[in-house]
Amino acid sequence: MPILKVEKLTKSFGGLMAVHNVDIELEEGELVGLIGPNGAGKTTVFNLLTGFYPPTKGEIILYKNGKEKHLQGLKPDIICKEGLARTFQNIRLFKDLSVLDNVRIAMHKNVKYGLVSSFFHLPSYIREERKLYDASMELLSIMKLDHKKDEFARNLPYGEQRCLEIARALATNPSILLLDEPAAGMNPAETAMLSDLICWIREKFKLTILLIEHDMSLVMKICERIYVLDYGMVIANETPELIKSNKRVIEAYLGEDVSDA
Amino acid sequence: MRNRLKTLINPNIIIRIISLALAFTVVQVLISVNVINSYLQITLATICINIILAVSLNLITGFTGQFSLGHAGFMSIGAYTCAIITMRYGTLWSFILGVFLGALLAALVGFLVGLPTLRLQGDYLAIATLGMSEIIRVVFVNLDVITNGAAGLSDIPQFVNWIWLFVFTAGVVWVIANFLNSSHGRACISIREDEIASSAMGINTTRYKVMAFTFGAFCAGIAGAMYSSYFYVIKPDLFGFLKSIDILVIVVFGGLGSITGSVLAAVLLAIMSTFLQAFSEIRMILYAVLLVAIMIFRPQGLMGSKEITIGMFNKLGNMFSSKKEV
Ligand SMILES: Nc1ncnc2c1ncn2[C@@H]1O[C@H](COP(=O)(O)OP(=O)(O)O)[C@@H](O)[C@H]1O
């Protein structure tokens, strides 16, 4: 059963076709890769899916509880509430806030007390803040960040900042998670841990994951299916094995050496 | 069970209430024994009004990250509304009504102005809010039938005394501090930190920007009402863009994103300018020089984005007590 269907998605910046007639279909629970050379339009696809750009053309359809929902043209906060969460290629944490606050803010949309309660800290504030705190700490301990809850996000080492970004995305309670180069800048040990983490959170939170990544060992190891983007167009959509031997993909992106890796 | 009680009756709240009561009583006693004479009472009123203005502008600029240069405009709406109502009816109830109506009107204007302009970023927003406060000023100049034009209103009934100043100042600071320490407040702060990430996390950034702006305008309206009812003379020129800059100076001086910083800065700057009155002619120059000097040595403001907390005093206390043991 598909959970997300992207049809003829197109985005042009002036004369530049950053994304051109892209079709993507995600099955529920799938872990899919999105690869391609720099400037191929991968991040732009994410920005289109999450509402940061309106598409020039095309449709984004989310299937939720048996109903179709068109996401194109909606604003990012609405799309987040529909269950799409993302991380950013160039980490975008709330740097001067604590680790705990980063996660709590992402849970804000589910908070059930009003402004008056926030002005006067009425009982509903106390009750809901406690729930919020407990839920945040539970998530942080899953991500092994609970001991750093009061640390400023900017003071975390690089790898942990990436993890915190994933934790923050999970805090929005998504059904689809979009990861934009989560392993960028990580050392091999960290990358190995990340790959376990991605697989594990997929099971634990019943996620469908779309993953942009340049680290081919990671992508080939964990993805069930891979889309390859080149000059804004999908040039392949196959399993990792077939991708490795796909002529066009090798020419456009992988190069000869990866095919025997 | 004990834990339950502890969360319901937060010890910090009790300490806050006690210290506020203490501050109120001490000042009240100093006034009645005339240590705070009628001259110093003016400084006291200025401090309280500036605290309301600075803390509420800090909510907009320091916490939500929206650069506003129009705070004096909202203040003038509160000032005129309260003045006109109390001049007509002259009762205490009309004063209370005036304060809230003034604040509500300021909030309404803030909402209507905020809705379109808060889509603008940085400098553009600053210019738009500056323009808005100039429009408000010009409206007050030209509505001579009720505002007496450029000459302004005088003989406004004086209802504001230390008690009212205290109630409204403490109330505004308390409520804003509570707000910022809630999920809604954190939503505002996340916009300052990274608006794009904030909206990606499901926060309706326009809504929270407008909310902070409206709420800040409401508080500025209260400050204006306090002003007109304490100083009993107002005219449009008092609420020009220089006044907005004055408020911004307090906020920046105290630290963008620090409530206690704004309070501290309002107190220190008022004391500084009272002291400088003695140097009549060169006092504005001295004031400016002092500000420049302070900003060179502490560009992040007195407090940065940190707060003075009760926990800090506990730590300080522990430091002293452990020293004694040695
Ligand atoms: N906001 C923008 N304005 C203009 N051009 C853009 C914008 N965003 C991306 N592009 C262009 O679109 C192309 C695809 O970029 P991007 O999606 O970031 O590539 P990738 O993530 O695959 O490396 C690039 O040529 C880039 O310069």
Ligand SMILES: [Mg+2]
């Ligand atoms: Mg990219």
